[in-house]
Amino acid sequence: MNAPASPRRVIVAITGATGAIYGVRLAQVLRAAPGVETHLLVSPAGMMNVQHELGLGKADTEALGDVVHNVRDIGATIASGSFRAEAMVVAPCSMRTLAAVANGLSDNLITRAADVILKERRRLVLMVRETPLNLAHLRNMTAVTEMGGIVFPPVPGFYQKPATIAELVDHTVGRVLDLIDVPQTLAPSWAGLNGQV
Numbered sequence: 001m002n003a004p005a006s007p008r009r010v011i012v013a014i015t016g017a018t019g020a021i022y023g024v025r026l027a028q029v030l031r032a033a034p035g036v037e038t039h040l041l042v043s044p045a046g047m048m049n050v051q052h053e054l055g056l057g058k059a060d061t062e063a064l065g066d067v068v069h070n071v072r073d074i075g076a077t078i079a080s081g082s083f084r085a086e087a088m089v090v091a092p093c094s095m096r097t098l099a100a101v102a103n104g105l106s107d108n109l110i111t112r113a114a115d116v117i118l119k120e121r122r123r124l125v126l127m128v129r130e131t132p133l134n135l136a137h138l139r140n141m142t143a144v145t146e147m148g149g150i151v152f153p154p155v156p157g158f159y160q161k162p163a164t165i166a167e168l169v170d171h172t173v174g175r176v177l178d179l180i181d182v183p184q185t186l187a188p189s190w191a192g193l194n195g196q197v
């Protein structure tokens with residue numbers, strides 16, 4: 001077995017669901033996190049949404065990754081389990097990508113990398129986004145959960161009283177960082193009702 005990677009490698013994939021801000025913010029925070037090497041992938045539909053929702057171009061988006069992969073490059077490092085990427089977050093995750101992951105359909109580098117993460121029993125977080133949900137969506141989420149993946153819809157919490165969209169997004173991103181064991185200050189621990197202002 002290869003030694004664990006140093007720095008820690010985290011894969012961030014942005015797919016074509018609405019909520020591109022989650023992937024972009026996550027990549028920004030990981031880029032600044034000491035000891036983390038971010039591998040970024042953006043699907044064509046994901047890039048459409050990044051441009052539409054955030055006004056970010058391809059070059060600015062790709063600058064968020066330490067390493068940027070083309071989703072068609074199925075020969076990339078992260079397509080192999082021998083490359084020690086310890087976690088992957090799909091943020092946001094479309095129902096199409098969810099379906100492909102749930103069925104082991106490695107039809108591009110995003111779904112192949114997710115397949116590898118699952119087979120190597122590493123951490124996979126899918127920030128699935130759609131509403132309402134049909135039975136295929138629900139069954140696919142169940143399948144991913146049964147395989148050890150974490151289904152994390154970006155449903156905001158209001159108990160921290162977010163005043164802006166940025167605060168709301170940061171809280172959700174902070175909870176994802178907790179799941180992949182990256183120290184964060186975006187989502188402080190709940191101090192109990194008596195500890196709140």
Ligand SMILES: Cc1cc2nc3c(=O)[nH]c(=O)nc-3n(C[C@H](O)[C@H](O)[C@H](O)COP(=O)(O)O)c2cc1C
Nearest residue numbers: 015016017018043045046093094095096097129130
């Ligand atoms: C503006 C826009 C918003 C979309 N929002 C969603 C969404 O919230 N959830 C979803 O599953 N698909 C959504 N889609 C559709 C996906 O982008 C589409 O299914 C695409 O094929 C997904 O491909 P990918 O998984 O390779 O990124 C949206 C598409 C557009 C253009």
